[in-house]
Amino acid sequence: MPSLEDELFPSTPGKFKIDRSHHTMNRQFHRCFASTSTMFLWALFLIALTASYLSFQSFVDSGSRYFTASWGGLQWEKQVRTSAQIHRSGGMSVLVTGAAGFVGTHVSLALKKRGDGVVGLDNFNNYYDPSLKKARKAMLNGHGIFIVEGDINDSRLLDKLFDVVVFTHVMHLAAQAGVRYAMENPQSYVHSNIAGLVTLLEACKSSNPQPAVVWASSSSVYGLNDKVPFSESDRTDQPASLYAATKKAGEEITHTYNHIYGLSITGLRFFTVYGPWGRPDMAYFSFTRNILQGKPITVYRGKNRVDLARDFTYIDDIVKGCLGSLDTAGKSTGSGGKKRGPAPYRIFNLGNTSPVTVPVLVEILEKHLKVKAKRNVVEMPGNGDVPFTHANISAARRELGYKPTTDLQTGLKKFVRWYLSYYGYNNRGTKIVN
Numbered sequence: 001m002p003s004l005e006d007e008l009f010p011s012t013p014g015k016f017k018i019d020r021s022h023h024t025m026n027r028q029f030h031r032c033f034a035s036t037s038t039m040f041l042w043a044l045f046l047i048a049l050t051a052s053y054l055s056f057q058s059f060v061d062s063g064s065r066y067f068t069a070s071w072g073g074l075q076w077e078k079q080v081r082t083s084a085q086i087h088r089s090g091g092m093s094v095l096v097t098g099a100a101g102f103v104g105t106h107v108s109l110a111l112k113k114r115g116d117g118v119v120g121l122d123n124f125n126n127y128y129d130p131s132l133k134k135a136r137k138a139m140l141n142g143h144g145i146f147i148v149e150g151d152i153n154d155s156r157l158l159d160k161l162f163d164v165v166v167f168t169h170v171m172h173l174a175a176q177a178g179v180r181y182a183m184e185n186p187q188s189y190v191h192s193n194i195a196g197l198v199t200l201l202e203a204c205k206s207s208n209p210q211p212a213v214v215w216a217s218s219s220s221v222y223g224l225n226d227k228v229p230f231s232e233s234d235r236t237d238q239p240a241s242l243y244a245a246t247k248k249a250g251e252e253i254t255h256t257y258n259h260i261y262g263l264s265i266t267g268l269r270f271f272t273v274y275g276p277w278g279r280p281d282m283a284y285f286s287f288t289r290n291i292l293q294g295k296p297i298t299v300y301r302g303k304n305r306v307d308l309a310r311d312f313t314y315i316d317d318i319v320k321g322c323l324g325s326l327d328t329a330g331k332s333t334g335s336g337g338k339k340r341g342p343a344p345y346r347i348f349n350l351g352n353t354s355p356v357t358v359p360v361l362v363e364i365l366e367k368h369l370k371v372k373a374k375r376n377v378v379e380m381p382g383n384g385d386v387p388f389t390h391a392n393i394s395a396a397r398r399e400l401g402y403k404p405t406t407d408l409q410t411g412l413k414k415f416v417r418w419y420l421s422y423y424g425y426n427n428r429g430t431k432i433v434n
Ligand SMILES: O=C(O)[C@H]1O[C@H](OP(=O)(O)OP(=O)(O)OC[C@H]2O[C@@H](n3ccc(=O)[nH]c3=O)[C@H](O)[C@@H]2O)[C@H](O)[C@@H](O)[C@@H]1O
Pocket: 177, 178, 179, 217, 218, 219, 220, 269, 270, 271, 272, 273, 281, 282, 283, 284, 298, 299, 300, 301, 308, 309, 310, 358, 385
């Protein structure tokens, strides 16, 4: 039988080595542990020691979180409140996630300009050049819009924001975008488009009153659907990329929050949005950069040498669709995390209804840039792309008053003008050296 001494101090090499040949010490140990009351005291002492260690650890943890967090404090709360203030009668206070993103910047600005309260949230990740996001933020700051630097996965931050402001609406645009990047970094899509979405919906559902939620789905949910034009009632169960799959999952997830908790939900299927302050990862943007720098561009082509086509949609039209969605959203019905009645669940295509092929996109850019592109035409790799997109927008026209007015020629002209000025080119496409 092992002695009590062996059980308390197992002879693990290197730990608590006791010199067994030392008689005096041995006797002292036996005396020490002989009575049960001494043992009890030792046990109490050990428990107290462990407990104080654990509480010290949690103090250190929360302390470091407090010191490293880029949000919180009285001054911060004041900035959030001021930014959320409504300056028109019947206006709304909107939390815009992904506010330093392309669509987020334009929507935030449009809301602020018409007198609504806006608080932005963005994690400024480096999926593409964060300096462009910082520049958008600076522009928004200049218009009195405060952008909180934080992640939609941070439930403490979201709860805090809902504590500080009574948001009537949430415009949820934060996401991991990009169709082809999903093969490189699949986890980031799950992190933002699934986990982040759920964290945000949890905060919305628990908020009292609940806000109405309008969020960005994607035309990519139509996947391999070949019935044209794409209508909201068409099949969306054949996604061609993980990106599309996470957006489709978002549509199902938001449905459950509508069904169980009474959140008012509007999902917007954006069709290849482009324009000034756009996303550098998208074709029209990266083509422009390469053409100006004299570098080749890769133009994908579909099977049987068929050109790929997109229903490119100009940002100002998309903004009108977003504001129309917020204006017609209808209230959430839940409170205290409980549904009190049915709430609206809507999905709309926001497209342009006139697809243009990628080679024509390149021709338009060449014309506006006055520079010839070096094309490298390759067969579309199996990387999640779909051959074409084409929106049927009758539902959005009917319910939101959505009516796109900018064709690709006009929209790209505005984009090119912005690009040249932002990146310091003169209007002949020559870089201005300071
Ligand atoms: O409509 C949408 O829902 C999606 O629109 C875009 O996705 P995509 O249409 O693929 O836009 P681009 O990446 O700009 O590509 C446009 C077209 O150019 C083609 N392309 C792209 C890149 C390239 O180097 N070469 C090239 O020919 C693509 O195959 C595609 O046909 C966005 O990137 C997605 O985030 C968005 O959800």
